[in-house]
Amino acid sequence: MAKQTHAQWSSRLTFILAATGSAVGLGNIWKFPYMVGEGGGAAFVLVYLACVAVVGLPILVAEWLLGRRGQKNPVNTMLEVTRAEGRSRAWTLVGVSGVLAAFLILSFYSVIGGWSLSYTLQSVTGAFQGQDGDGISALFNGLLASPGILLLWHSVFMLLTIAIVARGVKAGLEGAVRSLMPALALVLLVLVGYGVFSGHFGQALAFMFQPDWSAIGGHMVLEAMGQAFFTLSLGMGVMMAYGSYLGTEVNLLATARTVIILDTLFALLAGLAIFPIVFGNGLDPSAGPGLIFVTLPLAFGNMTGGMILGLLFFLLLTFAALTSAISLLEPVVETLEERTRLSRMAATLVAGGAVWLLGIAALLSFNLWSGVSLAGLNIFDFLDKLTSKYLLPLTGLGAVLFVGWFLDRDRVIRELGLGRNGTLLWHIASRYIAPIGVIAVFVSSL
Ligand code: PHE
Numbered sequence: 001m002a003k004q005t006h007a008q009w010s011s012r013l014t015f016i017l018a019a020t021g022s023a024v025g026l027g028n029i030w031k032f033p034y035m036v037g038e039g040g041g042a043a044f045v046l047v048y049l050a051c052v053a054v055v056g057l058p059i060l061v062a063e064w065l066l067g068r069r070g071q072k073n074p075v076n077t078m079l080e081v082t083r084a085e086g087r088s089r090a091w092t093l094v095g096v097s098g099v100l101a102a103f104l105i106l107s108f109y110s111v112i113g114g115w116s117l118s119y120t121l122q123s124v125t126g127a128f129q130g131q132d133g134d135g136i137s138a139l140f141n142g143l144l145a146s147p148g149i150l151l152l153w154h155s156v157f158m159l160l161t162i163a164i165v166a167r168g169v170k171a172g173l174e175g176a177v178r179s180l181m182p183a184l185a186l187v188l189l190v191l192v193g194y195g196v197f198s199g200h201f202g203q204a205l206a207f208m209f210q211p212d213w214s215a216i217g218g219h220m221v222l223e224a225m226g227q228a229f230f231t232l233s234l235g236m237g238v239m240m241a242y243g244s245y246l247g248t249e250v251n252l253l254a255t256a257r258t259v260i261i262l263d264t265l266f267a268l269l270a271g272l273a274i275f276p277i278v279f280g281n282g283l284d285p286s287a288g289p290g291l292i293f294v295t296l297p298l299a300f301g302n303m304t305g306g307m308i309l310g311l312l313f314f315l316l317l318t319f320a321a322l323t324s325a326i327s328l329l330e331p332v333v334e335t336l337e338e339r340t341r342l343s344r345m346a347a348t349l350v351a352g353g354a355v356w357l358l359g360i361a362a363l364l365s366f367n368l369w370s371g372v373s374l375a376g377l378n379i380f381d382f383l384d385k386l387t388s389k390y391l392l393p394l395t396g397l398g399a400v401l402f403v404g405w406f407l408d409r410d411r412v413i414r415e416l417g418l419g420r421n422g423t424l425l426w427h428i429a430s431r432y433i434a435p436i437g438v439i440a441v442f443v444s445s446l
Pocket of ligand 1: 024
């Protein structure tokens with residue numbers, strides 16, 4: 001029986017909103033468009049879609065299935081499921097590394113969330129107005145060079161995250177996604193609408209959907225698969241934790257399909273909002289990570305209505321980052337709350353406070369501690385690489401291998417409500433394709 005404190009989502013719809021809120025984040029609005037730009041446009045989009053379908057979907061379903069079985073935090077869920085199925089307790093490591101990954105990722109995710117807050121403010125104070133490329137770059141570099149300002153915004157972002165998570169699954173998480181997700185969709189549509197009338201929409205469409213097949217290569221496939229993994233919030237205990245608040249009546253496959261479609265839609269629309277602005281201002285679509293913090297502000301500062309568009313864009317980014325951040329804090333808080341005697345509020349303060357502290361180390365690596373290196377990387381890059389290269393793939397791989405190979409098969413088939421063809425597909429995807437896909441990304445990234 002689930003502990004009394006263990007909540008349930010009010011409805012399938014709020015679960016979809018929350019899971020989509022987690023999935024849609026910096027990965028969609030920041031990373032996806034620049035990866036499309038670097039990866040040769042439409043060819044990348046197609047490869048990405050294939051990866052999401054054959055690798056992302058099975059792992060997402062596996063994580064939800066485990067969480068729903070356990071009805072507890074990822075660690076206790078794995079303890080419970082391994083015991084019930086008579087499997088080695090070593091599988092509990094999947095839960096442990098998931099929670100650890102969420103903790104570590106949030107520390108630097110919050111720093112970027114802070115950049116987004118800072119840019120939201122700067123877009124209305126006119127900081128971008130009339131700047132040339134050098135001026136805009138100086139603005140961004142200036143932000144990175146100021147520990148105090150980075151700390152301020154990182155702290156504000158973490159406080160917002162903590163305030164939401166402390167209120168629990170229903171009042172906190174659901175309340176936030178109920179208002180933020182529609183706002184997110186609305187702002188994005190306004191930005192795409194602007195793109196449609198800006199005169200450069202066709203160019204953006206062609207860029208994103210006219211494939212240049214020569215761009216497809218091993219490296220690009222691996223990049224696309226890594227992105228599929230990150231954008232669906234896999235391998236970090238997040239989806240397991242969200243699954244633990246699910247009731248048995250929810251159809252996991254259908255829900256996963258919905259969330260994946262929404263997540264992909266947000267990413268594609270983000271591209272269709274950004275590229276018309278990039279082309280319209282004669283800027284470089286393959287600018288890489290600087291695309292939204294340097295390239296776009298340059299455009300916002302030199303176009304009519306740029307202040308409003310800039311404000312909308314950075315609000316969009318901030319909301320998206322916030323609904324992802326709460327999903328990263330949740331597994332850590334759930335674990336603390338259920339494994340110690342701390343109340344929800346205390347557990348959130350402890351977990352959030354620890355994340356905040358680690359985030360300070362991450363933000364100092366851009367300035368005061370830029371000389372500090374771990375394994376040859378500064379702290380920010382170290383946290384990023386440690387999680388994205390090791391913890392995430394290994395956790396996701398563990399989850400899907402465990403579900404595919406070590407759970408009672410008939411029960412899984414019943415839980416997923418599969419027919420004959422579905423069973424065969426699920427079998428092939430969860431046992432072979434998804435694990436092999438993850439292993440390929442993992443090995444190649446080493
Ligand atoms: N999926 C989010 C994105 O695309 C990132 C994220 C990762 C969010 C892990 C939560 C947990 O930005």
